[in-house]
Amino acid sequence: MKITRIESLTFERLPRLLLVRVHTDAGLIGLGETYDKVPGAQGxxxxxxxxxxxxxxxxxxxRLWHFCFDNILYHGYAGAELRALSAVEMALWDILGKSLNAPVYKLLGGAVRPSVSTYNTCIGHPPVDDYSRWHQDAGELARELAAEGITGVKIWPFDRFSVESFGQSIRPEQIEAGLEPVRQIRQAMGTDFRIGIECHFRWNRAAMEQICYALEPYNIYFVEDPLRAVTPAEIKRLSQATRIPIVGSETLLSRFQIRDWIVEGATQVVMTDLAWTGGIAETKRIAALAEAFGIPLVLHNAGGPITHMASLHVAANIRNLFELETVRAFYRTYFQELTDVQVQVQNGHVPLPPDRPGLGVELLPQVWERDDLRVAVSEGEGRAVGIREMGDSWSRPDIRL
Incomplete structure (x- = not known):
């Protein structure tokens, strides 16, 4: 079997999304995806x-993953290149599963749990505007989510206050304002409803210690990415200064960047995104590395339907899963415009992937009729057929791209 064609699909009305289709001479087509900063990843x-x-x-x-990784390693861990490789790698697993008539999670070793724990990240996508809803009345939103079987949320009520001081300080009245949606959720749902606080690395440690101290009485599930991931020593100090578990970081790419974070014990929970960090197998390797240190893993999952399905396969398989992130505003809207993916949350859990070959997701016919669809194509013989490693790359400028 050979790869004959690689396509990328972009959509003007979904500018954060890049879908990939890998074609073979056997007629099998694998689907992959990455998201954010699409022009770089597509290039x-x-x-x-x-x-x-x-x-x-x-x-x-x-073999193909390591060959590509060795090529892009010349420019560091290469965000755009690694996101593109993540998308391709997903598609290769999809092809493998289809060729063997088996779901990907079974190829990984099978499921270790009957369903996957999840929380809802309160992003908005019309007409499901969870972002505006938690600003208006987070308690009302929490009640609605709970009625649908969703038992936890992630919100970011302090980010807006970082603009004034560039994240260098936060005033008492700003902390009080940031606590308001947390109070609303607790008043509406009690202490069992899980609340995660995203911080988008907007603050320094002094400000974050104040924020965490103020949050501690509210039984917060976790605080995510409080500081930039390039400061693991500061993040570890913050972790030691609060009772709230710290999560990080989706911005670290591949096991090689996450390794020191785990070894140094920067956070109690590790997070990674398989659409960014290298794909399915690399995420499983990161999970195994974290497990060796007794650390659980959150799968960041704020992309499209193919990232969701790939993440669900990994979540079903890895033993040290903490949570799988999901976004109601996405799976209730554009997931259904593009694919046959159906996400149903019951008692805070999503079911295992369907018993279908590969990733278990297909594009709908109407995708090809969208007026905002743009398709880019690469095809031909290829420049590295049969080559197993980079070796002396200067002697092969045709493959050092």
């Missing part, structure tokens, strides 16, 4: 990765 996909993937056997996932 890396067609300019750097596709030329060295075309013509190779798509089932050689490990």
């Amino acid at each position: 890396a996909l067609h300019g750097t990765l596709a030329p060295i993937l075309l013509g190779n056997d798509p089932r050689d996932i490990e």
Whole structure:
């Protein structure tokens, strides 16, 4: 089996989304995805990765991943390139599952749990505007979510106050205002409803210690990315100064960046995003590394339907899962416009992936009729057929892209 064509799909009305289709001479097509900063990832996909993937056997996932990773490593851990590789790697697993008539999670070793625990990140996408709702009345939103089986949320009530001081200080009245949606949820739902606080690395440690101290009476589930991930020592000090578990960080890419974070015990919970960090197998390796240190893993999952399904397969399989993030505003809207993915949350959990080959997701026919669809294509013989490692790359400028 050979890779014959690699396509990327973008949508003007969904500017954060990049879908990938990997075609084979056997007629199998694998789906992958990454999201955010789409122009860079799309350029890396067609300019750097596709030329060295075309013509190779798509089932050689490990070999192809390392060959591509060695190529992009010349420029560090390369955000755009690694996001593109993540999307391709998902598609290769989809092809492998389809070729063996097996779901991806079974190829990973099977499920270790009957369903997957999840919380709702309160982003908005019309007409489901959970972002505005938690600003208006977070308690009312929590009651609605609970009625649908959702038992936890993630919100970011302090971010707006970081603008004035560049995150260097926060005033008492700002802390009080940031606590208001937390109070509303607690008054509406009691202490069992889980509340995660996202901070988007907007603050320094002094400000974050004040915020965490103010949050402690409210039984907060976690605080995510309080400081920039490049300051693990400061983050560890914050972790030691509060009873609230600290989560981080989706901004660390591949096991090689996350390794020191885990070894140094920067946070009590690790987070990664398989659409950014290298794909399905790399996420499983990160989970295994974290498990060796007794640390659970959150799967950041704020992208599209293919990222969701790939994340669900990994979440079903890894033993040290903390939570799988989901976004109601996405799976109730554009997921259903693009794919056959159906997300149902019951008692704070989503079911295991359907017993379908590969990732268990297909594009709907109407995708090809959208007036905002743009398709880019790479095809041909490929430049690295049969080459197993980079070696002396200067002797092969045709594959050092």
